[in-house]
């Protein structure tokens with residue numbers, strides 16, 4: 001039967017490769033989930049009040065730091081926010097709206113403590129969407145910030161379309177907004193056009209303008225939302241925006257599952273999230289909206305733990321870690337094995353074994369050949385039970401690094417340092 005014990009030495013070189021270029025060590029980062037705001041901007045996604053509350057309850061239980069919703073959209077959203085505030089969640093409830101007194105008033109009517117307001121700062125938005133000047137945009141924004149502060153609210157100010165804004169205007173806009181009393185600055189890549197390095201530059205620009213904590217909100221138009229969110233975090237953003245399955249306007253933003261698991265696995269950030277709820281959260285959204293979780297979604301999709309090619313099957317059967325970096329159970333997903341044309345001798349042998357049939361190498365070879373000759377592609381799949389634990393962390397950073405430092409000081413674990421030295425040497429030799 002499968003050997004299911006995790007062997008940390010598998011990850012030594014992965015840790016070493018990943019650690020060599022990190023801009024800074026990350027010890028903690030917050031998650032704001034915007035499924036109920038940005039997520040509802042996805043085509044075909046619209047929740048009832050009851051569904052919003054159930055999702056909020058589950059997101060809170062999962063452990064996100066903040067949950068965002070806009071009371072401006074409809075009465076039902078307004079009522080949802082009201083009830084979410086009343087529910088006394090551990091997560092901060094954020095009332096999202098425009099930088100306008102009337103939107104702030106709605107937040108107040110719901111007794112929200114925190115508002116998020118956004119205003120465009122790029123010339124294209126000012127000209128084509130709002131038809132106002134840069135000066136008018138700043139003036140209007142400062143007025144909204146002061147209004148919220150005068151009414152005792154805490155606030156995040158998001159500089160919409162920052163990734164297309166003129167830098168000196170962006171810098172002075174953020175400086176003035178901070179002076180006016182904002183508590184956080186949100187840096188979005190509204191149209192998803194930043195490269196990771198570009199996103200880091202934007203965050204640095206914001207940090208030059210203010211000491212306020214920074215949120216990052218990356219759209220996925222070119223498939224870079226996750227990479228850009230991480231780059232922004234490495235450059236100093238302390239809160240990442242996510243949605244379940246990366247839902248959102250057009251093709252959405254970074255996904256909750258991917259961001260939280262990368263933080264744990266590759267950065268060693270231990271946040272005690274209930275990762276095992278990730279698949280259930282996806283399934284709930286799919287169920288509420290009648291849509292399907294895309295099969296190819298990392299971690300929560302049906303294909304995330306489906307193994308097919310013969311060489312993969314034989315490896316998975318003897319040790320799942322050969323092709324899985326997080327066990328399916330850890331994210332509430334299931335492992336599946338596909339039998340058919342590509343199963344090969346080892347797959348055939350495994351099939352016979354689970355059917356209780358004694359097999360020889362000759363028989364399994366014949367079955368493998370028979371499956372191939374059928375030319376029917378995939379014939380059927382089965383779920384394969386598993387009981388493997390998630391590796392503590394594949395990161396050489398933070399806690400793990402401290403532990404290793406301690407062990408190193410005691411002279412007991414030089415392997416990871418040796419691995420890093422090997423990687424650095426190989427890189428230098430190029």
Ligand code: HCA
Pocket residue numbers: 038116117118158159160161186187188189190191217219241249
């Ligand atoms: C929008 C804009 C926004 C705001 C992000 C934020 C964006 O959908 O209206 O408030 O952090 O992507 O810029 O979602």
Ligand code: CU
Pocket residue numbers: 038188190217219248249253
């Ligand atoms: Cu957005």
